[in-house]
Amino acid sequence: MKRIAFYFICAATFWGCSSPVKDNNGQIEYNETIKTILERRSVRAYTPEAIPPDTLDLIVKAAMAAPTGLDKRPWEFIVLDNKDDVYKYFQATGNERFETAPAAIIVCGNTDISDLWYIDCSCAAQNLLLAAHSMGLGAVFTAGFPIKGRMDAITEHFKLPENIVPLCAIPIGHPELDGKPKNKYDKSKIHINAW
């Protein structure tokens, strides 16, 4: 009898430790994508560890998988893959807070290709943030457009052509600190079948 009780306790403990995360009502199991989305948070402090070019390339690939109006893909990505270029960039554009990040990606829109460029590029930026998080990296969206001073500084730094507008700069690195995502779920914002 004692042996059965022992096995029962072991099994219950194992089940408790390995049971998957579920939604609030315990009905739907979270898959990896939902976990990535719910666990992402803005990360603004990074360790000095460099980000390999392949990793940055995969992050941009995820960004380019985003939906765009009429599938026009009106984006350009400036990838800063080393601390020196990142430092120079954030110094020049007045966002010194991020100057020690090991990498950064500037998401730009081509206004000649689509009037919806800022929406398309925002979708790409969100994919980028999620991809980074899914790989254990931290990142944060920092606005360029429509803040004139920031846009001018970025345009000047890279000598961007007139039709290329910087939407945002995203520093990327290994998070320096642990942190928790905010819980933003708000039922009062949901309108089922009517306003």
Ligand SMILES: Cc1cc2nc3c(=O)[nH]c(=O)nc-3n(C[C@H](O)[C@H](O)[C@H](O)COP(=O)(O)O)c2cc1C
């Ligand atoms: C359009 C936009 C502009 C933002 N600009 C900045 C910025 O300039 N600097 C910054 O530190 N964070 C910026 N953020 C990040 C937000 O502050 C952050 O997403 C928000 O506080 C929610 O926190 P979370 O990302 O951890 O969920 C921006 C985010 C968005 C979507």
